[in-house]
Amino acid sequence: MWERLLPIGRAPATGGYRRYAWTAADIELRAWFRTEADARGLRHETDRNGNQWAWQGDPAAGDAVVTGSHLDSVPDGGAFDGPLGVVSAFAALDGLRARGRPVRRPLGVVAFADEEGARFGVACAGSRLATGQLDPRRARALRDADGVPLYRALAGAGIDPDGLGPDPGRLARIGAFVELHIEQGRALAGTPHAVGVGSVIWPHGRWRLDFGGEANHAGTTRVEDRRDPMLTYAHTVLAARKRARLAGALATFGKVAAEPGGVNAVPSRVRGWLDCRAPDQTALDGLVTAIADSAAQRGERDGVTVDVTRESVTAAVHFDSALRGLVASRVGGDPPALPTGAGHDAGVLAAAVPTAMLYVRNPTGVSHAPAEHADEADCLAGVAALTRVLEGLACP
Template sequence: MSDPTFAGAGYAEGPGFNAMWRELEPLGRCRETSGYRRFAWTPQDADCRAWFRAQAVARGLHHEIDGNGNQWAWLGDRSAGGAVATGSHLDSVPDGGAFDGPLGVVSAFAALDELHRRGARPQHPLVVVNFTDEEGARFGLSCVGSRLATGLLDRAQAAELRDAKGTGLLHAMERAGHDPEFVGPDPERLAALSAFVELHVEQGRALADTAHPVGVASAIWPHGRWRFDFSGEGNHAGTTRLADRRDPMLTYAGTVLAAREEARLAEALATFGRVDVEPGAVNAIASRVSGWLDSRAADEETLDRVVAGIERAAVERGGRDGVQVAVVRESFTSRVVFADALRDRLARRLADRAGPVPVLPTGAGHDAGILAGSVPTAMLYVRNPTGVSHAPAEYATEEDCLAGVTALADVLEELAC
């Protein structure tokens, strides 16, 4: 595998973009909602992982799974160094859309096929990657595979992660057939990379009303997740006077409204998207409510101010309601500015074909943002006419998807050939 060229690897083109998309599209899809439920280390996830392996094998690529469960498909020898990586993830949020993650993986294989058709001769290895558990839908922490690989999440922390049923991450890996013995940092594999480029459907409408099917990322906003626990007193809904209640649901509701106001004033984002209630009976006053806050802002100072304001409002309202409030930060990712030289090089290459391309920031987190501290990274966005993401209405036209494949192939040719 020392020869990184297509001929040296015995490369064989796989099915085209549309055929790959049709094969992947039904995996993990819920008929009732039309959304996807591809959660890490579940049978649906296993189906997606099998699809990835099949694509690698069909092209004669060397498929391997690292200690953290991330899948890699190599053209050329990893030990040669200087490899250019591309890809994304295949897992989803609950009832997510079809494009978030999978578009980057399908496009990566299609871009290799495009380079083969062009007769490109890579001077460095190329690798397609599927990072595991990017969305964090099952265990509550996003980008688990890339965090583990970079050391931003260590084995002890990973061992503490639990899903809603109490199943630990490491146990879930083992039940799915993956040996968790080697979970942890992977500096040797990352050191083999000279760059990572992730293509992703745009999660917003910055490109939607322009003539540009593809854009380049400039930065990712800082973002995090906080758990708010509201502890009151469980009681009978039909016999307890309003004046005698210590109802944590009231405090939670007030906090949701406060979050919206704090975010509006700061031009930031704050969302309570998940809530657990105990005991959860219709005719009972809750004894405890837990709500999970997702907040994002253009800079860390603004984000800190927004979250502090939400916590302050929760505690003040809790004091009036007789409810105790505790806040735990469960994850945090600092602002990521993609490598200027790499970003500008990609933008220039894409401009050669279609003229100047938009360069834009995003509030959405990605594996590319996690890897940025260890490997030069960049991102391409494909236009999303609905602007919707993390929901079934997420969309990109076939024409724009194919434009994304061409752009990714151009970028890989620029970096590896």
């Protein structure tokens, strides 16, 4: 499975992946999922929000056990973030079948749509829509960097954009969701543990900051006559780093666009996207407020307007304690409990379904980059652990 998946969406120049939602690469990934489902005699379906499901047994019976993750990537992302969870889900189902144990609950494998939000800017779009955390009208109006609206991209992929929206009936059929994911850090490195168990996801979110100035000639406009939004943006980047360090939190400007984009022109507008994560909601709110205030104050000095737009925010998620305990017991060996600042579909689903997470050791801690890696032995240990978890949940 892994070998068949590896070439899809890979950029030869970087070795990273560009598996953006509703592109040709994404369509190929979706076909791969369908093929794996069909090969196992699983019933495949795509829900109203574009999430893919593969079922053993009838989900209408309720109390289903579901595992999986996502297949899309960030720009030039690694091979493991998301796909490892989907491949491991199918492999764990194979392992469970090989044990010959009778199964008393429906089993499902899921690949959630547009988890990374790399194209349209909202992370975990598929699971947010399903749980009612993303307004379908707002979702349909989202646009990518080329101005293509989400509704048009969906229609081009055969998904009815008017069908987007909450899916409480489907979620009510799920009794437990367990997501396996590569560790996005180095907590397990240097330990005897190949697998850890998720404990909490920090609250986090994305904000867009628009800095408005005045376009002018780079070679003739005096410094004192400029209203340069790039200066205000640069100040804000540095302020965000300082404020985050003082708060024990994380703040990142990972995307920026300047208009009109001429090398020899003072920009009229700079748009930057801010990602913030903190141990608790109070710290997160305080961090974002401090960054916005600093930007506004500097903007006043520079003659630049500053507008802040919240694009998505996810509250802290503490995984279901009973399910987490069962998962830890099935992993065995007293696995470490791992908090994380990374968001996941499991965190979004936790508002409606008992959820838990397994993390597979990442020896370097690199993630969202081509160097992301997990050793094969650790990946197989993750599959074995997930198999035992499914057995504990679905077998009498």
